[in-house]
Amino acid sequence: xxxxxxxxxxGYTAGExxxxxxxxxxxxxxxxxxTSNAGNEVYAVHQDLLGQIDLKFTDKVNQHVDVLFLCxxxxxxxxxxxxxxxxxYTKIIDLSNxxxxxxxxxxxxxxxxxGLPELQKNKIKSANYIANPGCFATAIQLxxxxxxxxxxxxxxxxxxxxTGSTGAGxxxxxxxHFSWRDNNFSIYKAFTHQHLGEIGECLIKLQPNFxxxxxxxxxxxxxSRGIFASIYLKFDGTIEKAFEWxxxxxxxxxxxxxxxxxxxLKQVVNTNNCFIHLEKHKNTLLITSVIDNLVKGASGxxxxxxxxxxxxxxxxGLNLKASAF
Numbered sequence: 103x104x105x106x107x108x109x110x111x112x113g114y115t116a117g118e119x120x121x122x123x124x125x126x127x128x129x130x131x132x133x134x135x136x137t138s139n140a141g142n143e144v145y146a147v148h149q150d151l152l153g154q155i156d157l158k159f160t161d162k163v164n165q166h167v168d169v170l171f172l173c174x175x176x177x178x179x180x181x182x183x184x185x186x187x188x189x190x191y192t193k194i195i196d197l198s199n200x201x202x203x204x205x206x207x208x209x210x211x212x213x214x215x216x217g218l219p220e221l222q223k224n225k226i227k228s229a230n231y232i233a234n235p236g237c238f239a240t241a242i243q244l245x246x247x248x249x250x251x252x253x254x255x256x257x258x259x260x261x262x263x264x265t266g267s268t269g270a271g272x273x274x275x276x277x278x279h280f281s282w283r284d285n286n287f288s289i290y291k292a293f294t295h296q297h298l299g300e301i302g303e304c305l306i307k308l309q310p311n312f313x314x315x316x317x318x319x320x321x322x323x324x325x326s327r328g329i330f331a332s333i334y335l336k337f338d339g340t341i342e343k344a345f346e347w348x349x350x351x352x353x354x355x356x357x358x359x360x361x362x363x364x365x366x367l368k369q370v371v372n373t374n375n376c377f378i379h380l381e382k383h384k385n386t387l388l389i390t391s392v393i394d395n396l397v398k399g400a401s402g403x404x405x406x407x408x409x410x411x412x413x414x415x416x417x418x419g420l421n422l423k424a425s426a427f
Contacts, residue, residue: 105164106169123419126405135160136161169193169412170195194212199300242297251309253309258335262333264287288321290322293318325367332390345362368425372422
């Protein structure tokens, strides 16, 4: 069995990783690292795992695990890798933003590959270190990459994207309290969100002349999980040709699906899927993209990357079904 280590084990993404990995036929959890909860049962924090896992948090690491997942706050993955050294055979998947940008990808002998499977599956297969994409970045890139491949992102791109409260992480803050978030809606980091950099770099991979502005308005929704992104830009082609490009681009992507009917969030929550819908209004193309921010936007995509790195079936452990209600 493939031995797995998780660092930063008490957060939402770590909890989601554990839920998925304990049902993965090829792996076993070796350790879940947390200094604040060392010695406590994992199910004491991730309470839905009662009866499903017999493992305690630890403040020790096994430096010879086959795969290490870093679920630390942004900026802390670099600090952790400075402190701990792992076997040259250990594959590392980082879920923070520490290594996503080209200028940050090489760090103390580690060379991280950006882990969006729909964009560079072959590079991921041969990689030892993966920078898992951001959740907003995943939803928005999947909505735009087929156009970039056709050199059709030639105008400003306007993006309105709403995320659930789990996108803010497990640590409480003023804007995550139930009494503030419930029956509420707000904008944050307008035009400056940290995921814009990785989105731009990925568009350039397919459309080297891309230089248009990305206007991103991120919103806080009053639901727990999911991202609903609506994106529009000027488009001179036909809607039939657009659907053809998108369906062709994702024909070998098991989790990204193009819908002819309008889409909604419940179709993808609790799954590793991304659903995309296209509409044309006069000379404007509207692209709608929905994902679960904790699965396709984080832990599910990390396992998808692990599967590719290890030569496993890309969908192993990720055949999840959404609930209609």
